Amino acid sequence: MQINRAKSKKSNSNPVLPSSVKMRNSRVSSKKPSLLTRTLYLILLFAVSIFIFLMFSKDIFEDEQTPIFYSDSESDSHLHHQSEQIRSPAHFVDEQSPASTFSRGLRPCIKPTAKYKVARESNRYLTVKSNGGLNQMRTGIADMVAVARVMNATLVIPNLDKRSFWQDSSVFGDIFDELHFMRSLQQDVRIVKELPRLLETVPRARKHFGSWSGMNYYENMTHLWKEYQVIHVPKSDSRLANNDLPLDIQRLRCRALYHALRFSPPIELLGKRLVERLRSRGGQYIALHLRYEKDMLAFTGCTYGLSDAESEELRIMRESTHHWKIKKINSTEQRNAGLCPLTPREVGIFIKALGYPPSMLIYIAAGEIYGGARRLSELTLRFPNVVFKETLATQDELKAFSHHATQTAAIDYIISVESDVFISSHSGNMARAVEGHRRFLEHRKTITPDRKSLIEVFDKLDSGQLEEGPSVSNIVKKMHRNRQGYPRKRSGPPLGIKGRARFRYEESFYQNPYPECICKSQDHL
Template sequence: MVNRGPHNSSNHLGARLRPRTLPIGIFVIYTVSFIIISFSVFLYYLRNISGDEPQPLVSVESRSGQVPTLQVRDDQLWDPPFSHGLHPCAKPTAKYKGAQGFGRYLSVKSNGGLNQMRTGIADMVAVAHMMNATLVIPQLDKRSFWKDSSVFSDIFDELHFIESLKGDVRIVKELPKNLETVPRARKHFTLWSGVAYYEEMKRLWNDYQVIHVAKSDSRLANNDLPLDIQRLRCRALYQALRFSPPIETLGKRLVERLRSRGGRYIALHLRYEKDMLSFTGCTYGLTDAESEELRIMRESTNHWKVKNINATEQRTGGFCPLTPKEVGIFLLALGFPTSTQIYIAAGEIYGGNTHLSELSARFPDLIFKESLATPEELKAFSSHASQTAALDYIISVESDVFVPSHSGNMARAVEGHRRFLGHRKTINPDRKGLVEIFDKMETGELVEGPSLSNLVQRTHKSRQGAPRKRHGSLPGVKGRARFRTEESFYENPYPECICGSRRKRVIT
């Protein structure tokens, strides 16, 4: 019989608990396997973190023999951004009361091109409401660059405008005969003014029955206005200011023709027109003779205050419209195939085919009003720039993708309308950033191909019209100058005119 005393038992237990030494080969295999697995996990997460570029990103050669680009899925190219359940909401609140305005009249002379006048008229509807005045159908600008002789009823459905706003403000076609010759207050209402300012302006009713507003654009603040005033602006612009029946009919017919030709299309607001280039002083890519022609035009246009402009500074600051060539490079880099239908929403392109050729070389299917409509259909509109601009507006709002080459009145108005209608896809080029890219292409640091595509796609991932609140003024800007740096209410009417379920998260 063996003695199993405490000492022997302890030694046996110690032997059982002593770790076994692994052979060196197995240890190396375990270590290498752990490193490989860890590195694979790291690459997987890195790929997801840097997932800004559309998938799949495959290098392909275009059929036309152009340089390789990055292929993008159709849904990523064409589908609107996720709208988080947001929807239009322009109805007044329960506390809202319409204005009557009997005995007090507000007459208006709208200034600028089509969309400058449209947004100005919407402002004046809200001003008439705040001042409890009857609004006289506005007079349209006939002295702008286009010298369009159109009257209100030529461009807008006048009866619809009056009837649709009758619960908001009283509107008449003209002043009563007994008031046509009475003295009237002539006012340039202060830019970007709020309710308190227009309450103060009511004192004019003590001495006058008629107030004439010499300019209508930007007479209301973008922000800090009552909810019902903001929604009234939306009802006026998006619902009441419907285009005249001939314009609406032809506009919808042209959209149908675009759809029948190839289904989806881009509406490109190619603001490469003589007036824009002259006004901004942008001469990049032009001949000396063309640059001189634009300078003379700018100096001879009295209401353009800035005469001497540094074209290089304008371009590097991102203040110039993209050239047709730059637009072609941009769209191709985004992944749009060369077969894409592109409707040119613009007037006459400066330099014609000479400057358009480098866009058409990349995207041959360029479509203009003149090629989409018959001469007979366009005949009634041909000498009226605002009416043809209205056709462009309809086609742009209804497009699958809207791309503005410059952030002017048309671009802002179309973007805001598309946001209101459900955040339809609008790609806003980062012109300042793109200039840096184009300059690198000139020096040979970048070429058209996958690297360029990857860079452009990444930098424009968040510039495609997704829901967000309207931007306020730029930091550090003081006084009234800050209003000029705010994002336009009509460019982004969220949150006042775009609502969602309370359960949905807030978009900032």
């Protein structure tokens, strides 16, 4: 009996399975992956993950733009090949999409070529007085950085113009981050805060460098070092040619303007804070450089729509300003030629015709509008959501910048560059500088009014031949189809202009730094 129970237990612990069950278990066992198979699968999965990571991180690394010394090389022929691929836009981007850009794969490229060498120590010094308003001084300083490089000179921090129309007493460090300026260009040119004491009393060569001069000119100017250790430059504006300069010099100009000449921390802080406040109000905004200021109207001699008393006031101002060469101006001829800034009313008609709704937030980047609120109402009638820095910032925030027009202009500049759309009612240093900066930053939408053609539209509206509405909108949109900041090569002088006069009429390098400082990234080739 005991033996039988033991046999029974042994039988239960090893049951005999049916043949069909054995076959199923055999098939399942054969499908189970081996250790080698699982290892290979994990390796393959890891490799695919690494590949995907590298593909995405490539764009991130290429997007970094830092103001440091580079060693990569990009040849002139390569840039020329890329620039020829960009033509006028294939289609018209919707005017009601303010955030539109026209980058088309183009990005800033300011790296020196392989042959570019680190700046050498120099005991020759270049002192500079930067003349004009904010943007005239900024571009002039960038030119002087390049000139110092060509002449192998140490650049002394420039003195700023204190005798311009606005009588601003600001020094370099009030407007720009002086330490950042010196450090970010240390591989390009040696920069010092002031002239060494031993050289303060030595004779200096006072030299008015020729306007729009090229490499040969400045290479020849090095003969001055034989007699002088210090060269003083009384004017810095437009000292370099727009075209036909070495690629490395052009890119140095861009590094100086777009990276080294950063505004001082207080200006940067308030500018960015006001941009955030604009974004919080509506998300998108237009920056309008409304050049309807007293000095601008007096300088251009434009009196359309003004009273006789206002016209006389501007005439007296123009004739009493000694450095304005033209005294007698025919206002009607100026306007018909498209040389007058658009009035607030005309700007309102223009922006409305482009398709922007009345609720669009518009930031006025300008000084005091001539005629005050009465004249400005001709714009706010169509676009009531208009703001100035004085209405965005508190009195305490603006207190530090009061009586310093150049510093408040820098705040306007920051807000204009960061806007979804930039429009200027007249060409000028500010308009050209902002346009060039926005082109540099992947061609942000910048609408340039065709003032000469628009005058015909405005006159027909005044005479009753046209009415505001779809017909005018279609005319204005078609007129500005290709005036929105799309990529294009910098323009040369108009046909028929020869000799040195042609340099004056070339498109400014700082208005359009393409193709030298703008090119396609490798992942778009």
